[in-house]
Amino acid sequence: MGRLVVVSNRVPVPKRGEAPAAGGLAVALKDAFSGRGGLWFGWSGTASEEPADLVRHARRGGVDYAVIDLSRRAYDGFYAGYANSALWPMFHFRLGLLSYDRDQAECYRIVNRRYADKLMPLLRPDDTIWVHDYQMIPLGAELRARGSKHRIGYFHHIPFPPWAVFSAMPGAEDLIRDLLSYDLVGVQTNRDLTGLIDSMAQGTGMKVRPGGEVRFRDRRTRLRSFPIAIATQEFADLAAESVKTPKVQRFQESLAGRSLVIGAERLDYTKGLPERLRAFGALLEGFPEHRNRVTYLQIAARSREDVESYKDLKREIETLAGRINGDYSEADWTPVRYVGRAQPRDLLAGYYRMAQVGLVTPLRDGMNLVAKEYVAAQDPEDPGVLVLSRFAGAAESMPEALLVNPLDAVGTAEAMNTALVMPLQERRERHAAMFRRLGENSVQDWAKDFLNVLEGKDPAEAPPARAAALSVFQPRVIERSASTSSESSSEEREVSQVAGLSTA
The missing domain is CATH 3.40.50.2000 (Glycogen Phosphorylase B;)
Structure with a gap:
């Protein structure tokens, strides 16, 4: 050979x-x-x-x-x-x-x-x-x-x-x-x-x-x-350990018992980040019971800053995040936390495990491994729910996720609401099916x-x-x-x- x-x-x-x-x-x-x-x-x-x-x-x-x-x-x-x-x-x-x-x-x-x-x-x-x-x-x-x-x-x-x-x-x-x-x-x-x-x-x-x-x-x-x-079990083990670390524990304490919605990717116009922020705004507007009870963390590592369309995208996201926070913040709660730089892999794994909702809504993606990592990171006894764009390649093999059209802000908001109120048994069943399928095809395979x-x-x-x-x-x-x-x-x-x- x-x-x-x-x-x-x-x-x-x-x-x-x-x-x-x-x-x-x-x-x-x-x-x-x-x-x-x-x-x-x-x-x-x-x-x-x-x-x-x-x-x-x-x-x-x-x-x-x-x-x-x-x-x-x-x-x-x-x-x-x-x-x-x-x-x-x-x-x-x-x-x-x-x-x-x-x-x-x-x-x-x-x-x-x-x-x-x-x-x-x-x-x-x-x-x-x-x-x-x-x-x-x-x-x-x-x-x-x-x-x-x-x-x-x-x-x-x-x-x-x-x-x-x-x-x-x-x-x-x-x-x-x-x-x-x-x-x-x-x-x-x-x-x-x-x-x-x-x-x-x-x-x-x-x-x-x-x-x-x-x-x-x-x-x-x-x-x-x-x-x-992905290396499913390896990432699951990493998340289980990371959630115990001081940095992740400190972040969890800062949420003060609120639910967490998380998105994490490169800053890129294919990822549907403005559409995602509009959907989160629609959640707070259409489902006021979630106000002061849910926080959205969006990590968007800057990339290709020498391309003009990426500069425009960064400005649009910052404006939308500021508008949502201006409309809905309270003295002790900021609904959107926006981090514009890359985070270590182990820290991300811990954040995924904490999150009740994984929001992965690209306008178009070849696969999108964030969706798979989010599922792998979950505690099988109390898993979160994946809200996934039907235009991500991962949707082809993850039908148990809540599949959405990211261009429909209200529809995505409704899916987030469904995820936040989903009964424990249904969450376990959806997660178990996706986790099992992830384990059947490793990155080495x-x-x-x-x-x-x-x-x-x-x-x-x-x-x-x-x-x-x-x-x-x-x-x-x-x-x-x-x-x-x-x-x-x-x-x-x-x-x-x-x-x-x-x-x-």
């Missing part, structure tokens, strides 16, 4: 003597790296005026890390520009916020070419390559163009829209064709898989076969959903299942619970009409050039 080579936009290189990051991709890949060795390649996180054109190496815990810097100009065009001002809003169905600049789009491809140039000399013939997320879509095609014959998989962590949305992006066809260079393209949910299949069929004009396969010349690209998970499919192992070999969690979708077969056969042949030739495949 060859090495696993992981490519992601940011590489979390642990400092010497420190354990790898707890949470996120690092946890998922820890087991995947063990026993086979591995390389993690990507951006260092440093943007400077004149970056060294060198790959920096480190070895930690049996894993090799290789990182490169970006110039400030490349960062502005590739990351802050095209990736986060064009791709991010498009993938999240927010076309009104899409800002396209042709120079930034070219910079995106230039950076991916540079990544390919720097990665190729580090590869061994039997490596398996796993590329992560929307910043790296063209990387597979760039590696193929440089002669790579490796197994290469791509996992898309955010939503994948249908062609009707995707096609609004200039150059959309090129992005979809780039995906044909991968042996496996994974997404979070069946809904995202439907969008991927629709975009693949209409964006390339090629047939998507039953089982989610696209065949072109000598390559087969498989399209599958792999819902990402997610990585293992993806790599098994990428490396040619039948997912049916997995235990029944995990096989179900793979959610392998059987799409309809999409054919092109006879009248477009000549166009199809022309498109296939173009795809072959982009994918670096032989046309012989």
